Amino acid sequence: MENAPLPFDTRAAFQQHLGEVLVRASASLIMFDPDFALFRLGAPDVDAALRRFLHAGGRLRLALHDPAYLEREAPRFLRLLRDYAHGIECRRTPRSLRELADSFCIADNVHIVRRFHSDHLRGEAAFDAPQQTELSRLRFDAVWAESQPGLQASVTGL
Known part of the structure; x- marks a missing residue:
């Protein structure tokens, strides 16, 4: 039997569920958010979880509207991108998709944390629930197909 979704409506609960999804990930992580500001991709604990995942051979794909926040506020994530360039791909959405405002992280196609709108904290998490x-x-697949490479290991792309 599939596990029921767990609703949340606070930043702490979102980040707790996101951490759980990251810890459970083994092969693939796909993430979509307009700017990833609430994902804490530059925080030490998130960085450590992503490094473990990537070191074990996992693949991370991020789609976003605007990389400015990550470029400015997440130097750890930019180092991670440089260190694991073979395992991370980031794409930027075209203008035609900029109205998309949901936010989610899916691990191995069976664990998910999602916010219904990126401007709000209301959402749900589900584990072992394909x-x-x-x-x-x-x-995500539709957004990915329409998007172009958009975040490099350094702001200059070197």
Whole structure:
């Protein structure tokens, strides 16, 4: 039986569920957010979880509207991108998709944390629940197909 979604509406609960998704990830992580400001990708604990995941051979794909926040506020993530360039791919959405405002992280197509709108903290998490990830996975694939490479290991792209 599939696990029921766990609703949340606070920053702490979102970040707790995100941490759980990251810890459970083994092969793939896909993430979509307009700017990833609430994902804490530059925080030491998130960096450590992503490094463990990537070191074990995991693949990370991020799609976002604007990389400015990560470039400015997440130097650890930029180092991670440089250190694991073979395992991370980041794409920037075209203008035609900039109205998309949901936010999610899916691990191995079975664990998900999602916020219904990136401007709000209301959302849900589900673990060991592949059916709960299906719509967001399809949405990510469509966004990914329309997007272009968009975040480099350094702001200058070197």
